[in-house]
Amino acid sequence: MDSFEYVRSLCTAAKNAAPGFSSAPTAAKNAVLGRMAELLSDGKDEIIRANRLDLSLAAENRVPAPMLDRLKLDEKRIDSIAASLRELIQLADPIGSGERTVRPNGLVIERIRVPLGVVAIIYEARPNVTVDAAALCLKTGNACILRGGKEAINTNRALVSAMRKALAENGFAPELIGLVDDTSRESSTALMRMRGLVDLLVPRGGRGLIKSVVENADVPVIETGAGNCHLYVDASADLDMAVKVALNAKLSRPSVCNAIETLLVHEDVAAEFLPRFVASLTHPLEIRGCERTRELIDCLPAAESDWDTEYDDYILAVKVVSGIDEAIAHINAHNTQHSEAIITRSMANAERFRREIDAAAVYVNASTRFTDGGEFGFGAELGISTQKLHARGPMGLEALTTTKYLVTGEGQVR
Amino acid sequence: MDSFEYVRSLCTAAKNAAPGFSSAPTAAKNAVLGRMAELLSDGKDEIIRANRLDLSLAAENRVPAPMLDRLKLDEKRIDSIAASLRELIQLADPIGSGERTVRPNGLVIERIRVPLGVVAIIYEARPNVTVDAAALCLKTGNACILRGGKEAINTNRALVSAMRKALAENGFAPELIGLVDDTSRESSTALMRMRGLVDLLVPRGGRGLIKSVVENADVPVIETGAGNCHLYVDASADLDMAVKVALNAKLSRPSVCNAIETLLVHEDVAAEFLPRFVASLTHPLEIRGCERTRELIDCLPAAESDWDTEYDDYILAVKVVSGIDEAIAHINAHNTQHSEAIITRSMANAERFRREIDAAAVYVNASTRFTDGGEFGFGAELGISTQKLHARGPMGLEALTTTKYLVTGEGQVR
Numbered sequence: 001m002d003s004f005e006y007v008r009s010l011c012t013a014a015k016n017a018a019p020g021f022s023s024a025p026t027a028a029k030n031a032v033l034g035r036m037a038e039l040l041s042d043g044k045d046e047i048i049r050a051n052r053l054d055l056s057l058a059a060e061n062r063v064p065a066p067m068l069d070r071l072k073l074d075e076k077r078i079d080s081i082a083a084s085l086r087e088l089i090q091l092a093d094p095i096g097s098g099e100r101t102v103r104p105n106g107l108v109i110e111r112i113r114v115p116l117g118v119v120a121i122i123y124e125a126r127p128n129v130t131v132d133a134a135a136l137c138l139k140t141g142n143a144c145i146l147r148g149g150k151e152a153i154n155t156n157r158a159l160v161s162a163m164r165k166a167l168a169e170n171g172f173a174p175e176l177i178g179l180v181d182d183t184s185r186e187s188s189t190a191l192m193r194m195r196g197l198v199d200l201l202v203p204r205g206g207r208g209l210i211k212s213v214v215e216n217a218d219v220p221v222i223e224t225g226a227g228n229c230h231l232y233v234d235a236s237a238d239l240d241m242a243v244k245v246a247l248n249a250k251l252s253r254p255s256v257c258n259a260i261e262t263l264l265v266h267e268d269v270a271a272e273f274l275p276r277f278v279a280s281l282t283h284p285l286e287i288r289g290c291e292r293t294r295e296l297i298d299c300l301p302a303a304e305s306d307w308d309t310e311y312d313d314y315i316l317a318v319k320v321v322s323g324i325d326e327a328i329a330h331i332n333a334h335n336t337q338h339s340e341a342i343i344t345r346s347m348a349n350a351e352r353f354r355r356e357i358d359a360a361a362v363y364v365n366a367s368t369r370f371t372d373g374g375e376f377g378f379g380a381e382l383g384i385s386t387q388k389l390h391a392r393g394p395m396g397l398e399a400l401t402t403t404k405y406l407v408t409g410e411g412q413v414r
Numbered sequence: 415m416d417s418f419e420y421v422r423s424l425c426t427a428a429k430n431a432a433p434g435f436s437s438a439p440t441a442a443k444n445a446v447l448g449r450m451a452e453l454l455s456d457g458k459d460e461i462i463r464a465n466r467l468d469l470s471l472a473a474e475n476r477v478p479a480p481m482l483d484r485l486k487l488d489e490k491r492i493d494s495i496a497a498s499l500r501e502l503i504q505l506a507d508p509i510g511s512g513e514r515t516v517r518p519n520g521l522v523i524e525r526i527r528v529p530l531g532v533v534a535i536i537y538e539a540r541p542n543v544t545v546d547a548a549a550l551c552l553k554t555g556n557a558c559i560l561r562g563g564k565e566a567i568n569t570n571r572a573l574v575s576a577m578r579k580a581l582a583e584n585g586f587a588p589e590l591i592g593l594v595d596d597t598s599r600e601s602s603t604a605l606m607r608m609r610g611l612v613d614l615l616v617p618r619g620g621r622g623l624i625k626s627v628v629e630n631a632d633v634p635v636i637e638t639g640a641g642n643c644h645l646y647v648d649a650s651a652d653l654d655m656a657v658k659v660a661l662n663a664k665l666s667r668p669s670v671c672n673a674i675e676t677l678l679v680h681e682d683v684a685a686e687f688l689p690r691f692v693a694s695l696t697h698p699l700e701i702r703g704c705e706r707t708r709e710l711i712d713c714l715p716a717a718e719s720d721w722d723t724e725y726d727d728y729i730l731a732v733k734v735v736s737g738i739d740e741a742i743a744h745i746n747a748h749n750t751q752h753s754e755a756i757i758t759r760s761m762a763n764a765e766r767f768r769r770e771i772d773a774a775a776v777y778v779n780a781s782t783r784f785t786d787g788g789e790f791g792f793g794a795e796l797g798i799s800t801q802k803l804h805a806r807g808p809m810g811l812e813a814l815t816t817t818k819y820l821v822t823g824e825g826q827v828r
Contacts, residue, residue: 019746023769101791107780109790116802117772195628199802214609214632220803241825248827332433343825354820355437358531366521366823375828376523376819377515388530388613388816389634390804402802405790406768409780411655411757413662414789 003186004193007145010178011197014118014143017173022115022141026093028170029139035166036135037085043162044078050158051127058125058151066255071125071152081131084380088135091379094398095141110406115141117199119400120191121382122213124205125149130159133202134177136382138167140400143176145198147191150183157181192217199402202395204383207310222391222399224383227257227338228310229368232327232353234344235266239273241365242343243280248367249341251283255312257384258339258371262307262317264327270320271296285314292320307334324349328356335359338386339368360386360393417600418607421559424592425611428532428557431587436529436555440507442584443553449580450549451499457576458492464572465541472539472565480669485539485566495545498794502549505793508812509555524820529555531613533814534605535796536627538619539563544573547616548591550796552581554814557590559612561605564597571595606631613816616809618797621724636805636813638797640750641671642724643782646741646767648758649680653687655779656757657694662781663755665697669726671798672753672785676721676731678741684734685710699728706734721748738763742770749773752800753782774800774807 001009040047051073058068098112119142121133130148137144148156156179164174180187189212192201198219203209210223231249233242249260265273274296278287287299288306299318306317307330321327324342331340341363342353350364361371371394373381378396385391391399415423454461465487472482512526533556535547544562551558562570570593578588594601603626606615612633617623624637645663647656663674679687688710692701701713702720713732720731721744735741738756745754755777756767764778775785785808787795792810799805805813 019770019772103789103791107784218628220801222803238825244825245827252828350822356433358433359818361819361821363821364823366821366826367828369828370521370821370826371819375517377517387634389636392817393819403806404773405775405785405807407775407777407780407784408764409778411652411658412780412784413659414666414781414783 003182003184004190006182007180007187007190008194008197010180011118011120011145011194013175014145014178015197017175018115018117018143021143021172021176022117024141024172026095029093029141030089032138032166032170032172033085033089033135035169036131036163037082039162039166040078040085040131040159041082043158044075047078047155047158047162048073048075050154053154054152063151067125067151071127071155073127073155077128081128084132085135088139088380091139091397093139094401098403105412106410107412108408111403112406113398113401114404116400116402118143118145118197120145120147120194120198120201120219122147122188122191122201122203122205122209123149125151127152127155127159129204130156131163132380133382134160134163136380136397136400138176140397142400143178145178145180145191147180147183147188153181153183189216192219195219202383222383222385222395223387224385224395225257226310226336226386227259228262228308228334228336229258229260229339230262230264230331230335231260231341231343231368232264232321232324232331233266233269233273234324234342234346234349235268236345236349237266237269237343238345239269239276242273243277245341245343245365245367246277247280247282249369250285250316251281251314252369254314258368259312260316260341260368261310262319262334264319264321264330267292267320267322274318283314285316287316287318289318290320293318296320310336324352328353332356332358336386338384339363339371341366341368360384417596417598418604420596421594421601421604422608422611424594425532425534425559425608427589428559428592429611431589432529432531432557435557435586435590436531438555438586440509443507443555444503446552446580446584446586447499447503447549449583450545450577451496453576453580454492454499454545454573455496457572458489461492461569461572461576462487462489464568467568468566475565477565481539481565485541485569487541487569491542495542498546499549502553502794505553505811507553508815512817519826520824521826522822525817526820527812527815528818530814530816532557532559532611534559534561534608534612534615534633536561536602536605536615536617536619536623537563539565541566541569541573543618544570545577546794547796548574548577550794550811550814552590554811556814557592559592559594559605561594561597561602567595567597603630606633609633616797636797636799636809637801638799638809639671640724640800641673641752641798642676642722642748642750643672643674643753644676644678644745644749645674645755645757645782646678646735646738646745647680647683647687648738648756648760648763649682650759650763651680651683651757652759653683653690656687657691659755659757659779659781660691661694661696663783664699664730665695665728666783668728672782673726674730674755674782675724676733676748678733678735678744681706681734681736688732697728699730701730701732703732704734707732724750738766742767746770746772750800752798753777753785755780755782774798
C-alpha cells in the first residue's frame with residue numbers, strides 16, 4: 001500500500017467512526033480522558049522505553065539539542081501530560097450548546113455547536129502534542145489523525161496505543177485516533193489532499209510546513225505559529241517596565257512563536273533605554289541594529305531582511321523610530337499578525353496601537369509571551385492561529401467545533 | 415497591464431484604503447449606506463440605460479431566459495435594492511462588540527469583533543448581488559472587490575459608480591469598493607491568488623466556479639451555494655403536510671440552492687403519498703424514480719448519477735426507502751451539507767435526523783426553502799456557506815468579521 005492509500009484508509013476509518021462519537025455525552029468523553037490519564041501513568045515504563053529508543057536514534061542522527069529536549073519524556077513530563085488531561089476534564093464541553101430564536105412565522109431556529117468531524121494535525125517531534133491534540137479533539141467529539149515528526153514515532157506509537165485502549169474500554173471505536181505510522185514526506189502531502197475525509201487540517205511547525213500546506217492542501221486549513229512579533233517602546237513608556245517586558249518577551253523562551261524578534265524604540269528615549277536594556281541582559285543576545293541603534297549601543301548592523309526574520313533564537317533586531325506612526329507602519333508591513341506589544345503611558349497611543357495593529361493579540365504594557373491557551377484561560381490549545389477565518393489566536397475547544405442550524409416547524413412553507 | 419497586474423492594483427488600493435475605514439463609527443457607515451440608497455434611486459434612469467445595454471448584448475449572445483431575468487433591473491427592482499440598503503442600516507453593527515475577562519495575574523483580556531479587511535466576491539450576472547455584497551462589506555468595515563459576471567458589466571459600472579460616490583461624499587476612499595472591470599477568466603483566477611491582499615474570497619456560483627476556486631485559490635475561501643438538498647417523508651408523516659412541503663421545496667423556486675433535488679419516501683407510505691404528490695403538482699415536473707417508485711407512479715428511471723445531481727430545474731429524483739436508517743445513510747452519502755428536511759410525527763426519528771444528518775441546516779416539518787439570511791432574521795446574506803470553518807449556513811454580518819484580542823497590563827511578564 002502506498003502512502004496515499006495508507007493515509008486514506010486511516011482517514012476513512014476515522015470518518016466512519018466519527019458519527020458514533022459526535023454526540024457522546026460529556027460524561028462519557030470525560031471518562032475516556034480520565035482513563036487515558038490512568039493508562040499513561042500506568043504505562044510510564046513502556047512509554048519511557050519507547051522514548052529512549054527515539055532519543056538514541058535521534059542522537060545518532062545528530063538531531064540538535066533543543067529538539068532532543070522537546071522529544072524527551074521522563075516520569076515528570078508524563079505526569080504533567082496526565083495532569084493536563086485531568087484539567088481538560090474540568091473544562092466546559094461546548095458541544096450541544098447554542099442559541100434559539102423563534103421567527104414571526106413560528107419556525108424555531110436553534111444554532112448549536114457540533115464537532116467538525118475529522119481533525120488532522122501535522123506537527124514536529126513533540127510527544128506532548130500527540131496527547132494534547134488527541135484529547136482536545138475527543139473532548140469536542142471529533143476524531144483525529146495525528147502525523148507527528150518521524151523522530152518521535154516510537155514514543156507516539158506507545159502513547160496512541162494507550163489512548164486507543166482508553167477509547168475501546170469505554171465502548172468507543174479506537175479508530176477515532178489515527179496515528180500516521182508512515183512518516184515519509186508523502187504521507188504528510190497525502191493528508192493535505194484528503195478532501196471529503198478531513199474536515200480540518202492544522203499544521204504546527206515551521207514556515208516550510210505552513211507554506212507546503214497552503215500550496216498543496218485541498219482540505220480546510222488553519223495556519224498556526226508563524227510569529228514575527230514586535231515590542232514598541234513609546235516616548236512616554238515607563239522605562240523600567242519596558243526593560244522588564246523586553247527581557248521577558250525576548251529571553252524567557254526565544255524558540256517559541258510568541259517571543260519577540262524586533263524591538264522598536266522611540267527616538268526620544270532610545271539613548272536612555274537601549275544601554276539600560278543591554279546592561280540588564282541575563283543571557284548573551286546578538287543584537288542587529290539599525291544605523292541609529294548602532295550609534296547608541298555596540299551591535300551588528302541589521303539588513304533589510306532582518307525585519308522579516310523569525311529568529312526563534314537569542315537574536316534580536318532593533319530599530320529606532322520617529323514615533324508611533326513609524327512603529328505601526330513598520331509592524332503592519334513586517335509582522336505575521338501574531339502578537340504585538342506597546343509600552344506606553346499615553347492613552348491616545350495605546351488606543352491607536354490597539355486599533356491600527358493588525359494581529360491576533362495586541363498588548364499594552366504586557367509581554368507578548370502571554371499569547372497561549374493556558375495563559376488566556378482556555379485550559380489547553382491546539383495551536384495559535386495566525387489567520388482571520390474561524391479561529392484567531394490561541395485555539396481552544398471552541399475552535400474545534402462548527403455550528404448546525406436546527407429548524408423546527410409545523411409544516412411551514414415559503 | 416495584464417489581468418493579474420490589474421487585479422493586483424485594485425486589491426492593493428482596497429487594502430491601503432481599508433485601515434482608514436475599519437474603525438469608522440456605525441453612524442458614519444450607515445450614512446454611506448443611506449446615501450447609496452439615495453444615489454441609486456436618483457440614478458435609476460442611468461442604471462436602467464446601462465442595464466438595457468447589457469440585456470441587449472446578452473440577448474444577442476443567446477443568454478438563456480432565466481439568466482436574462484436575473485440580469486434585468488427595472489424601477490421596481492432598483493427600489494427594492496435601495497430598500498434593502500435602508501434595512502441594512504437598521505441592523506446592529508457587530509464591529510467593536512466583544513467579551514472581557516480578567517486573568518488571575520491582573521491582565522485584562524478583551525476579545526472584540528473587527529473587520530476581516532478586504533473581501534472579494536466572484537459571482538454571476540446578478541446586479542443585486544453587486545449592491546448587497548458591497549453594502550454588507552461596508553456595514554462591517556471591510557473593503558470589497560467585486561468580480562461580477564461579464565453579462566452585467568455595464569450595469570455593475572453604473573451601480574459601483576453610484577456607491578463610490580456615496581463613499582467619497584462621506585469622506586471615505588472610493589477605492590473601498592473595487593470593481594473588476596476586466597471580466598476575463600484570467601481576472602477571476604488572479605483574484606484567487608492575491609495572498610496577502612485578499613482576506614476572504616467568496617465564490618457565488620455553480621460547481622465549476624467553486625471547484626476552480628478550491629483548486630486555484632491561495633487566499634482564504636468560503637465555499638457557498640452547492641445545494642443537493644433532500645426531503646424525507648417518514649412513515650409517521652402527516653401526508654397533507656408532506657405534500658405541501660414537498661411542493662414548496664421543489665416548485666417554489668427550483669433554480670435556487672435551497673430547493674430540494676431528491677425526495678425520499680418511507681416504503682410504508684409511498685403507495686399513498688406518491689400518487690397524491692403527483693396529483694397535486696402545480697407545474698410540470700420531470701420525475702426520475704427508483705424501481706419501487708416506478709411501480710407506484712409514472713416516471714422516468716433514475717440512474718445512480720441522479721442521486722448526486724443538483725438539477726436546479728423542474729426535475730426531481732425520487733427514492734423509496736426502507737426507513738430512517740436508509741434515509742439518513744442516503745442523505746449523508748449524497749448531500750452537499752446544505753439543507754435537509756424530514757416530515758415526521760415521531761419524536762425519536764426527528765431527534766435522530768437532527769443529530770445524524772451532517773448539514774448546515776436540518777429541518778423538521780418545514781421546507782428547506784427557509785435557508786436564507788432574510789428568512790433566518792439576519793436581514794441580508796452574502797451567500798450560504800456549505801463548509802464548516804468560520805461560517806456555516808446563511809452568512810450575515812458576523813461572517814464578515816474576525817476577532818482580535820486586546821490585552822492590557824501593568825507590566826506583567828511570564
